[in-house]
Amino acid sequence: MTSMKRVLKLCLGSARGAMVQGGALTVLVLLAGVGLLALSGWFITAAAAAGLAGAGLAFEVFRPSAGVRALALGRTGARYGERLLTHDATLKALVAVRLRLLRGLMSQPLRRLERARAGAALNRLIADVDALDGVTLRLFLPAVAGALTLLVSVIGLAVLVSGTVALWIGAVYGIGALGIGLRFGPQALPVARRAERALQAVRARTNDAFAARADLTVYNALDRQIAHAGHAATELAKARAHRDGIERAAQFWVTATVQLAVAGALGLGFMAVTNGALSAPLAMTGVLAALALSEALMPLARGISEFGRIADSARRVMGDIPETVPELHPRHDAKPMVVPPLDLRSVAIRPLIDTLSLTVEAGEMALLAGPSGVGKTTVLNVIAGLLPPDRGKVCIGGTPLTDHAEEDLRGRLGFVPQRTTVMDGTLMDSLRLGNATLTEAEAWHLLDIVQMAGFAKSRDGLQTRLGSRGNALSGGERRRVALARAIAGRPPVLLMDEPTEGLDEATATAVLKGIRAYLPKSAILIASHRACDRVLATRVITLR
Structure with missing residues (x-):
């Protein structure tokens, strides 16, 4: 529940005003529904009684009918405003959750990120965060609005109808909601976890089968992998069926609670009318108000069925968001970034170095x-x-790496890792990740340096689409795009891990010479085993 509280706090903090206004409109919608049905019941019963008494011509019909229309129209307008405000606030809150989650993931140690399965991390950013909209829309707002509506309705019924009827309705709905929540809520969590594990297994096994379909076909193992995924799908169907069963059981008891409240209000009202303590129209007002309050209780069953999934998603997401996430802005107390050299002082990296x-x-x-x-x-x-x-220490310009502001450091230290990543978009989009103010002329110059200008001209120029994960490019082309992106901001320090892997010697030599000419004053450190890279280096540092 701690994770749920953190999610709720974050959601309320991101759009508190809209959430409060939306919650107020939710209460107004429910109260308008209770008032509409109660007034309609009173109006119909009173009109019938007046007709039977021969006083139909003298009965005032205009004000009650105007009240019915006002409540109906007001309820419709309030419902529209409530949906607009609460959904807008929830979407803004989810944006805040995603940003904090992404910052939390990026702040984790590299080793943990390397061990993380890409699909699992992506699922946290998409499916798990999407599930968190239920914290406000399915749990918090319906619960708070329902409780306030019940409280106001009970007070109103006690004043206008009967204290006994009001007490009965409040007790049945209150005890019923609490009992149903305590009975079925804890059951939903383990079922949701089983469903989530099965869903992740289906996704992982299906993706693995698709990605390795050629190898699986060659080794006659495709059918076995498909059956493996099918087993996970069967487990998912069982878990979902169990969850649906919990929802149906909760819905049954919600309906039973509503029927008990209505039956009790009817019986108490009938006795009060028989004893002359209450008029028939007011007795009917209590009965129909009890029926209308079912709208406040109906979301309970759906909330219980979603509770496990929401709680499990909150646990996973909040597990990757630290209590305090540092904001990405320059530190004014940091020492100013200066030019190289790059300096490593007695650095130990166990167990390797x-x-x-x-x-x-x-x-x-x-x-x-x-x-x-x-x-x-x-x-x-x-x-x-x-x-x-x-x-030991890593220093740039005599200043330890940890003393540099993060944004300044990333803007002036270029890094091309061994496993390069190219995202979907155009060539220009990718290059501007390294320099947001890059012009088209500068982009073409970068492509010339990495020997990619011919490729771009043979396609759609700077608007050439790279495909998801750069799958429209070969391995060597992806690496050269990553090199161009890394040097686009002219970093004073450039680190490159196997920069010419996948390139022929002539192209590799041309690329490294072009980078050296483009960054004449930068300190460049390369990790490589290729002879053509060694020839261009001014110094070779051998690790043993």
Whole structure:
């Protein structure tokens, strides 16, 4: 429940005004419904009684009928405003949750992010956060609005109709709602978790089958993988059927509670009319008010069925959002960013590197060499600030990396990792991730440097679509786009991990020469095992 409280606090904090206004309109809608049905019942019964008494011509019909129309129209308008405000506030709140979740994920250690399955993280950003709209729309607002409506209605009935009838209706609805929630709410959580695990298994196994369909076909294992996914789908269907059963059971008891409240109001009203303590129109007002209050209780069954899914999503999402997430803005107390050199002072990265000290001066292109697994990629990750060293300091311009403001650091330290990522969009979109003010002429110059201008001209120029994850490009083309993006902002320090992998020697040499010419004063550190990269380096640092 702590996660649910945190989600609710975040949602209310993101759009408090709209949420409060929407909640007030929700209460107004429910009260208008109670008033409409109660007034209609009183009007019909009173008109019938006046007719039977021969006083039909003297009965005032205009004011009650005007009240019925006003309540009907007001309820319709309030419902529209309530939906507009609460949904708008909820969508704004979900935006805030996604931003905080993304910041929380990005603040996690690199090793944890590397172990995370991409589909699971993406599901948190999409499906889990989408499920959190139920915290306000299915749980909080209906519960608060229903309780307030019941309280106001009971007070009104006690004043206008009968204290006994009002007390009966309030007790039945209050105890009934509490009992149903306590009875079925705890059952929903484990069922939701089973359904979620099964859903994730269906997605993962289906995606794996699709991604590896060629290999699975060659090894005659496609049918087995499909059956594996089918088993998960069967488990998902069972969990969902169980959840639907809980909702139906809760709905049965909600209906029973409404019928009990109405029957009790009818019986108490009949006795009061028989004893002469209450008029028939007022007795009918209590009965129909009890019936109208069912609208406040009906969301309970749906809320119970959704409770488990919402609570489980809240637990996963809030698990990746720290209590305090630092805002991404420059630190005014940080020392100003200065030009290189890049300096590593007695850095230890266990268990790979015991002690490493090196300096890369301005205008120098140094190369990290060594056998696979010796720690070249890890050193670059430490310099980029993605991994903390176990000992020692990484300095840029004499200032420790941790003393630089995050935005300034990312704007001036370029990094091309071994596994490059290119998102869907155009070539220009991708290059502007490295420099938001990049002009088209500068973009073409960058493409010339990385030997991609010919490719772009043969397609749609700077508007060439790259496809999801860059699947419209070859591996070498994706890497060159990533290189152009990294140098677009002319970073004073540039780190590149296997930058020419997948390129022929002539292209690789041309790309590195172009980058060196484009960044003549930058300190460049490369991790590579290729001879053509070694030839261009001014210094080779061998890790052992």
